[in-house]
Amino acid sequence: MAVIVLSGPIGAGKSSLTSILSKYLATDPFYESVDDNPVLPLFYENPKKYAFLLQVYFLNTRFKSIKKALSADNNVLDRSIYEDALFFQMNADIGRATKEEVTTYYELLDGMMAELKAMPKRQPDLLIHIHVSYETMIKRIQKRGRKYEQLSYDPTLEDYYKRLLTYYKPWYDQYNYSPKMVIDGDKYDFMNSADDCDKVLKMIVAKLKEVGKLPQDWTKL
Ligand SMILES: Nc1ncnc2c1ncn2[C@@H]1O[C@H](COP(=O)(O)OP(=O)(O)OP(=O)(O)O)[C@@H](O)[C@H]1O
Numbered sequence: 001m002a003v004i005v006l007s008g009p010i011g012a013g014k015s016s017l018t019s020i021l022s023k024y025l026a027t028d029p030f031y032e033s034v035d036d037n038p039v040l041p042l043f044y045e046n047p048k049k050y051a052f053l054l055q056v057y058f059l060n061t062r063f064k065s066i067k068k069a070l071s072a073d074n075n076v077l078d079r080s081i082y083e084d085a086l087f088f089q090m091n092a093d094i095g096r097a098t099k100e101e102v103t104t105y106y107e108l109l110d111g112m113m114a115e116l117k118a119m120p121k122r123q124p125d126l127l128i129h130i131h132v133s134y135e136t137m138i139k140r141i142q143k144r145g146r147k148y149e150q151l152s153y154d155p156t157l158e159d160y161y162k163r164l165l166t167y168y169k170p171w172y173d174q175y176n177y178s179p180k181m182v183i184d185g186d187k188y189d190f191m192n193s194a195d196d197c198d199k200v201l202k203m204i205v206a207k208l209k210e211v212g213k214l215p216q217d218w219t220k221l
């Protein structure tokens with residue numbers, strides 16, 4: 001049917017919406033590797049040492065996921081390869097990667113993107129970006145409770161998260177692999193309000209109809 005990729009800051013609600021949407025559309029969810037990711041806790045403990053390794057780890061898993069997703073053409077991905085460079089560039093900008101690591105990373109990424117371009121289906125059908133403010137982001141990070149993401153674990157994370165948010169607007173504006181839309185994650189509590197959830201699903205269905213990925217008369221059975 002379609003390949004839908006989600007994007008958004010840490011704790012924005014991508015995994016949650018991936019789960020809701022994949023059930024609703026009867027498609028397969030792809031979640032990014034977090035709890036089974038051996039490098040993530042190391043990164044939060046020593047970001048400078050592990051930024052490059054973590055990025056290569058994520059890039060590798062995201063490349064495998066998008067290839068599978070594009071081949072099967074019936075998936076929702078909670079974060080995708082298209083967002084990978086946003087994270088790495090930000091970490092590089094704050095001195096967590098050497099010049100050689102930056103060069104190697106972009107060569108690797110370029111090679112992977114070229115391989116995707118050669119696939120029969122080369123890109124997703126829709127990007128759904130979840131926008132959240134810093135306050136919402138922190139609330140959700142606290143609610144989810146991963147130890148190494150808490151400000152109490154490392155107070156410098158406040159700057160890291162605030163900086164991360166500033167990278168999203170230019171990233172979203174220049175993203176042009178597919179049609180795109182924004183969901184206001186501050187406004188819609190699609191986890192606890194059935195009404196909000198319904199509104200968000202309606203917006204996504206309308207967009208899928210607009211871009212020709214659902215028939216105009218499609219309704220949920
Ligand atoms: N729209 C929402 N309204 C209220 N709570 C939400 C909403 N979206 C997510 N949450 C809650 O916020 C927390 C983080 O959500 P989730 O894990 O889906 O975020 P994520 O974007 O996938 O995060 P990450 O980038 O770290 O993987 C969870 O506890 C979830 O229940």
Ligand SMILES: Nc1nc(=O)c2ncn([C@H]3C[C@H](O)[C@@H](CO)O3)c2[nH]1
Binds near residue numbers: 040055
């Ligand atoms: N450095 C870095 N690069 C990435 O590409 C990346 N993608 C996700 N993450 C971190 C954010 C959450 O803690 C957690 C779950 O999203 O993993 C990343 N960190």
